[in-house]
Amino acid sequence: MSIFENISWDRFFNSLQYMWQGMLCIFIVIAVIIVSIMLLGNLTAKKPKDDLEKNQ
Amino acid sequence: MEILIESIEWLFTNENGWKYVVMWAIGGLLIYLAIKKEMEPTLLLPLGFGTIMVNLPFSGALGEFIVDGAGNILRDPVTGGILFEEEGALTTLFNAGIANELFPLILFIGIGAMIDFGPVLSNPKLMIFGAAAQFGIFMTMSLAAIFFDLPDAASIGIIGAADGPTAIVVANKLKSQYLPAIMVAAYSYMALVPIIQPPVIKLLTTKKERMIRMPYKGKEISKTTRILFPIIITIVAGLVAPSSVALVGFLMFGNLIRECGVLDSLSETAQKVLANLVTIFLGLTIASQMEATAFLKWETLLILGLGLFAFIFDTAGGVLFAKLLNLFLKEKINPMIGAAGISAFPMSGRVVHKMGLAEDPQNFLLMHSIGVNVSGQIASVIAGGLILSFFA
Numbered sequence: 541m542s543i544f545e546n547i548s549w550d551r552f553f554n555s556l557q558y559m560w561q562g563m564l565c566i567f568i569v570i571a572v573i574i575v576s577i578m579l580l581g582n583l584t585a586k587k588p589k590d591d592l593e594k595n596q
Numbered sequence: 597m598e599i600l601i602e603s604i605e606w607l608f609t610n611e612n613g614w615k616y617v618v619m620w621a622i623g624g625l626l627i628y629l630a631i632k633k634e635m636e637p638t639l640l641l642p643l644g645f646g647t648i649m650v651n652l653p654f655s656g657a658l659g660e661f662i663v664d665g666a667g668n669i670l671r672d673p674v675t676g677g678i679l680f681e682e683e684g685a686l687t688t689l690f691n692a693g694i695a696n697e698l699f700p701l702i703l704f705i706g707i708g709a710m711i712d713f714g715p716v717l718s719n720p721k722l723m724i725f726g727a728a729a730q731f732g733i734f735m736t737m738s739l740a741a742i743f744f745d746l747p748d749a750a751s752i753g754i755i756g757a758a759d760g761p762t763a764i765v766v767a768n769k770l771k772s773q774y775l776p777a778i779m780v781a782a783y784s785y786m787a788l789v790p791i792i793q794p795p796v797i798k799l800l801t802t803k804k805e806r807m808i809r810m811p812y813k814g815k816e817i818s819k820t821t822r823i824l825f826p827i828i829i830t831i832v833a834g835l836v837a838p839s840s841v842a843l844v845g846f847l848m849f850g851n852l853i854r855e856c857g858v859l860d861s862l863s864e865t866a867q868k869v870l871a872n873l874v875t876i877f878l879g880l881t882i883a884s885q886m887e888a889t890a891f892l893k894w895e896t897l898l899i900l901g902l903g904l905f906a907f908i909f910d911t912a913g914g915v916l917f918a919k920l921l922n923l924f925l926k927e928k929i930n931p932m933i934g935a936a937g938i939s940a941f942p943m944s945g946r947v948v949h950k951m952g953l954a955e956d957p958q959n960f961l962l963m964h965s966i967g968v969n970v971s972g973q974i975a976s977v978i979a980g981g982l983i984l985s986f987f988a
Contacts, residue, residue, distance in 0.1 A: 543743045543895055555741035555749060559734035562982050563727075569836045569978050570727040570971070576828050577720040577821070584818040 603653040610668070615888035616651045622886075623647030626780075635787035638872070639760065639879045643780070646883020650686060658884060659684035686884035689877060694775075697768055699878050700761035701846045706871025707761070707973075708850020709863045711941070713825055715967030718815040722933070722964060724917075726971025729937025730979040731913025732756035736906035737983075743898060748772050750983045752899055755782045756906030757976035758789070758940040764882075765843055766980045769988050776885040777896040781903030789943040792904070794951060796911040797935050805919070806955045808930040812963045822855040833978050839988055840981015847977055910938040914968075936965040939976040945969035 607613040626644030630637035649657045659680035662670045670679045680687065693699035716723055737753025744752065751772035754763050763782040767775045785792065797806075826848035833844040854863045885891075914934030922928050936948045948965035 543898060546744070547742055549742065551741040551746060551749070552738055555738040555746060558746075558750075558983075558986050559738050562734045562979065562986070563731065565836060565982050566727045566730055566975055566979055567724070569832060570723050570975060572832050572836075573829060573974070574720045574723050576832065577717060577723075577825065580821050580824055580828070581717070581720070581815075581817075584820040584824075 606653050612668075612889050613653075615892045616653065618892060619651035619886065619888045620648050622891075623651070623883075629784075629787075633787075636783050638875045639783045640787070642876055642879025643783075643883050643886075646686065646880040647886045649880075650884055650886060651888050655684070657684045657686045658887070659687050686881060689881045690884045693877060694764065694768060694881050697765045697842070699874050699881065700764040701842055703761050703871060703874045703878065704843065704846035705850035705853075706866045706868075706874065708826070708847040708852075709854045709866035710871070711851060711854075711970055711973065713822070713851065713970055714817055715963050716970050717817045717821055717825060719813075719964070719967055722967040723971040723974070724921075725914050725934045725937040725968045726939075726973075726975035727937070728917030728934060729910045729914035729939075729968075729972050730756070730975050731917075732906040732908065732910030732938075733976075733979050733983070735909045735913075736902050739905065740899075740902050744774075744895075747987045748774060750987050751775075751778055752902050753906060754778070754980055754983060755785070755899075755903040756910050756938075757980055758782070758786050758907065758910065758938045758944075759973065759976045759980075760786070760878075762843060762977055762980040764878075766983055769839075769984055773890075774895060774899055776882060776891055777899040778903075779882050780886075781900050784900075785903055785907045786940045786943070789907070789938070789940045790947050792907050793911050793935055793938070793944065793947050796908050797915055797932050797948075797951060800912060800915045800919070801931050803955065805922075805931050806951065807959065808928050809956070809959050810930050810933070810961060810964050812960070814963070819855070819857065823852065826851040826855070829974060833974075833981060837978060837981035837985045839984035840978055843977045843980055844974075847973075907938065911935045914938065930959075930961060930964075933961060933964045933968050936968040937972040937975065939969070939972035941969050941973050942966060944972070 623644045626640045629635040630640035649655060654661050660682040662679045662681055664670055733753045733756035736756050737750050740749035740752040747770040751767035751770050754766040755778055757763060760782050763778055767778045830845050830848045834841040850866055853859045853866055914937035915931050918929050918931035918934030932948045932951055936944045938944045945966040949962040952959040952961040
């Protein structure tokens with residue numbers, strides 16, 4: 541069957557739900573990763589106090 | 597001599613004979629682009645040479661063909677695959693390395709070991725553009741769904757991931773019969789990023805926006821953060837999209853080898869020897885699917901067109917999202933960096949940097965654009981995993 545005989549607008553409209561679900565999921569996952577990195581950065585950041593103590 | 601005459605005769609008398617000659621030309625073109633234009637030579641050269649190998653009449657590289665009385669190659673009525681009396685080297689390689697997604701996943705270890713996530717870790721907010729630039733994948737999937745069944749449409753959409761291994765894994769897992777065309781599109785357009793992106797970016801931004809400066813405040817990243825980062829990404833992505841664990845996990849494992857500090861020799865091997873070795877086999881093996889009668893179809897042209905569309909909409913998605921954020925931000929972002937969210941690493945980051953310099957020689961966007969570019973790599977793998985969870 542040629543591709544032009546297989547044209548279906550139903551499939552197009554059906555796929556739109558995957559589009560918004562997919563984009564939403566990616567934004568959520570990336571947002572969680574961003575928050576994790578920021579927390580991780582804060583938790584593992586060298587405190588200036590430690591350096592001060594070392595120097596002393 | 598007799599065999600030579602038989603082969604030439606077959607090319608001229610068989611109804612599909614001309615298609616094989618066209619495939620030689622396509623193989624030659626891929627080799628030309630790889631050598632002369634330096635377009636993704638590591639993949640296009642083996643792909644081009646492999647294309648010529650598999651399109652020689654009754655190529656032993658594929659196997660011993662079963663033919664009917666008219667000299668036509670017999671195919672499996674269900675899968676459409678060529679039927680062999682005995683498999684050849686390329687068919688064996690395909691079954692051993694691509695059909696089970698082994699080669700692309702191993703390649704991901706090498707890619708992970710090559711990537712420095714430092715720019716993202718020092719400014720994690722940039723990752724949001726990596727997410728926005730995956731819009732092209734889903735937009736293209738919806739457009740492709742007009743012509744193709746949903747799993748095939750999703751496999752075509754993933755060309756927009758601008759990431760060869762992800763495209764192979766997704767198309768293969770969704771059992772798409774268009775894998776070779778998807779591969780050629782993904783890798784060719786990745787090489788064409790410096791040509792595709794600038795006009796789209798220029799069309800969507802004003803000169804004033806392109807001149808926005810973004811001073812870089814480099815932050816020291818602790819070793820603990822660098823080590824925990826790949827582990828956290830794998831866990832988060834794996835919990836949301838379990839199908840993405842292999843993709844994300846192999847990429848992040850490669851990065852963990854790089855960052856742990858105790859496996860330098862393994863990291864070096866993964867970056868160079870392992871990645872190069874797999875790439876050689878990857879190109880040749882994918883070529884095994886570029887047999888003339890399977891490749892020369894209208895669908896292939898349509899897939900190439902949709903692939904271009906995916907790259908354009910990825911770029912547009914990133915730029916427009918940055919412009920949207922600018923409506924709410926006090927410190928404006930140069931919207932061009934949104935375009936670097938496409939995961940073609942590092943080409944896309946460099947394109948944005950060069951465009952910034954062209955508008956203002958003092959505007960150094962490289963660290964931001966590379967940060968976004970690296971985020972795109974992560975986001976595209978997650979997008980691949982999501983598509984697998986939807987359709988696999």
